[in-house]
Amino acid sequence: MRINQAGFSLLEMLMAMAVGAVLMVSAGRFLPLLLAENLRLLQRVxxxxxxxxxTQTLQKALRRAGYCNGECSGPPLTIRENGSCVLLRWDENSNGRWEGVGHSDSDFYGYRLRSGQLEMQRGVDDCNGNGWERLTDPxxxxxxxxxxxxxxxxxxxxxxxxxxEQSLTQESWVTGENL
Structure with a gap:
């Protein structure tokens, strides 16, 4: 009595393993490139x-600049250092005046670029000095x-x-409602 055996021959198995190995080596070459491109895309996003x-934080501050619920004196917006430092004033508590630099609730704000970081400080009327807080993570x-x-x-x-190694520029326009 004869039994029919179905299956692959040794030669067929070796050929399948060779094709599989070629495919795995090819995939292994492209996987690091794919992972690097994925990392670059994630960093860009x-x-x-x-x-x-x-930008939204800056736009909000610029829209507020000049707001006063009474009689305020002084410039509401000062741009210095070729635009890389902005000094703003607005009546945050609506008490009808801009509280000065030394006041605990000062209505003077500053934004500046320094050493590759964007910084902000409340209670400032000059672009120099210490005590500025970073808005960005170095x-x-x-x-x-x-x-x-x-x-x-x-x-x-x-x-x-x-x-x-990626650089991106963002530009936006805002209307200073109180200027």
Whole structure:
């Protein structure tokens, strides 16, 4: 009595293993490239999100500049150092005046670029000095350019950030409602 045996021969198995090995080697070559490209794309998305968040913070401050629920004196907006430092004033507590630099509830604000980082300080009327807080994380992002330009009531904010070897520039316009 004869039994039919079905299956692969040794030669067929060796050929299948050889084809599989070639495919695995090919995939192994492209996997590091794919992972590196994925990392670059992730960094670019994070950079874009970080710049958008900072830009929105700056836009909000620029829209507020000049607000006063009474009689306020002094310039509501001062742009210095070729646009890389902006000094603003607004009546945050609506008490009808801008509280000065030495006041605990000062209505004076500043934003500046320093050493590749965007910084902010409350209670400041000068672009120099200490006590400024970073708005960006130096471990992740280097700000290459921060610039504010004014055309009447319209203000342009331009930020250029860099992560690893990727650089991205974001530009936006905002209207200073109280200027």
């Amino acid at each position: 994070q950079l874009q999100q970080e710049l958008q968040q900072i 471990e992740f992002l280097a700000v290459e350019q921060f610039r504010v330009e004014r055309e009447a009531r319209r203000l342009m904010v331009q930020l250029t950030g860099k992560v690893a």
